[in-house]
Amino acid sequence: MASRSGLKSVARRAGVSTTTAGRVLRGERNVSEKTATAVKEAAAELGYVVNSMASGLKNSKSRLVAIVVPTFHGSVFSEAIEAAAAALREHGFQMIIGESSYEVDQEEEAVAALLARRPDGIVIVGTRHTPRTRKMLESAGIPVVETWDIADHPLGANIGFSNFDAAEAMGLALIKKGYSRFGVISGPAVDGNRALQRLSGFRSALRKHGLQEKWCEIVPYHHVLGNLAEGGRHIVGLLQKRARIDCLFCTNELSGIGTIVALRRAGTKVPENIGVAGFGDVEIASLIEPALTTVRIRGREMGLRSSQLLLKHIEEDEDISGIVEDVGFEIAERDSA
Amino acid sequence: MASRSGLKSVARRAGVSTTTAGRVLRGERNVSEKTATAVKEAAAELGYVVNSMASGLKNSKSRLVAIVVPTFHGSVFSEAIEAAAAALREHGFQMIIGESSYEVDQEEEAVAALLARRPDGIVIVGTRHTPRTRKMLESAGIPVVETWDIADHPLGANIGFSNFDAAEAMGLALIKKGYSRFGVISGPAVDGNRALQRLSGFRSALRKHGLQEKWCEIVPYHHVLGNLAEGGRHIVGLLQKRARIDCLFCTNELSGIGTIVALRRAGTKVPENIGVAGFGDVEIASLIEPALTTVRIRGREMGLRSSQLLLKHIEEDEDISGIVEDVGFEIAERDSA
DNA sequence: GTGAAAGCGCTAACAA
């Protein structure tokens, strides 16, 4: 079927060579009006669509950009994806997405699968990778942008923010508001991952005021992220068993939202009975009642900026490796704490 | 760079032919242990990743599935995408996504761009397409699944639900609750699109009870979808200018949520002062206060089922065209109406 | 168990 509507059949139908047919369909100008029309008609009649595997192979470019995110769930990263995809589409690029599930091994698999498509550039959320991931990325010969963090040893360009600083700033802000007995909900904090950085930053803030959190619960990601309502209930259960606190810091936004909803349903008043702060900022964070106090992350900006850099490298042939941009963050003090 | 780590250089480094190297890397068994090890080592050292443009071209398959959704915004379709992507990944397939922005011309463009990658199958949200879109899809020679609606003339398989019936059921449910003075917020209702079907279904319910809506506002999509908070404020403005109603039906979920939030901020009590019902069901619909009464759509199921059908066609070579499945819907009566 | 050769559908370089 594919062969029945290949360039060859279009050419045959229009009575020209495949070269000429290709030229017309690519929009080159040095073809006679008449020929062009004939080719276009033939193509339309056959429903012809170019085979970009073939053309990409020929010119060794795919007009594809890859992006690796920890998860699709919950719109945390989708705003960044959206912004990037829109910018790319304007330049005739498409996006392929991989999911790392917050695991470097999964990330490795995703990167391999994506690189197989020979993208012209790649954006990765995160700066921790397996050695093989780094190797593959280096050998790929394409521009790389790491994001959502500041890298110690960037693979290429780096558009991010300091997770440590952001969590510390939130800690300071909460202390300023008068809270002093903190509980923390964090995803698995390992190596130098973002959960750990956030935890460390928060603790640094407490230490500066001679404080220490009353307890810190490490919750598997599927628990906080898989299902908001269920995750929230889980956290409320935790609250009852642990030492009394006056403020709960959730190192990711989804657990913050889930917690607020679950607390409300359990009849606990936020922020009267307990303050809740989150990290990250999706649209719902400001829509729920009470609106979530959180660290506002510039996801959209990071997505956009990353793709802009890639496009600059690809289209203007300007090396972007080594570029580092800190997009910062902002403490959004709303009603929950 | 790509050539420096092509199959040829792996083969050279391992001292074998590209044929043999390829065999090893594809996991074929009829290779000596020793050779296999040498090849794998060479590949690892070079960070080799297969070029699927080349392999795909050779075997005319891409292990790629395309999906076209109206929008990425707001997780309406992302649950469906998520479910589909997960199922596909398990079978070694990747997904490429296109966005139609609720416009058939944009859809045509997206379909052309996606088909150029020679996906092995395609899922499209919606059943209305331009003639060229239909033609391209027909000539592509790949399985097609239309979804989120029931098609009059399916292009291939069809996994959906009746938007008319769903809206009618919601209308009936609201009337049963005692509402009788309805306002409607709808996206552009043209041809046989889903907005129009929902509107028609809702009106049918009213007619059955000798009622008629007090007013119906057609709001451009960017207004209700671009920004929840702003869209909501817009709707609240409308409410003040139009005839008094006791219940507002929003034919899409995002406007329902935006409306509830905006009304709450404006000091109007839902459902005491006015009932609000939506259409569609994302996670936040049940988390906001009051929880949104809405038509629950099986997005996740449609996404999953669509990809299962495609996989069946692709991997088991079983023709799926003509298969129609109505996954139905459900009225979720919550607190907002 | 291994390799040589042909070719997937397209485009770039060159020739006419």
Next chain:
DNA sequence: TTGTTAGCGCTTTCAC
């Protein structure tokens, strides 16, 4: 303005 030729990086016969 148009066509011929070669080859992108792989996989697939087919031969050894």
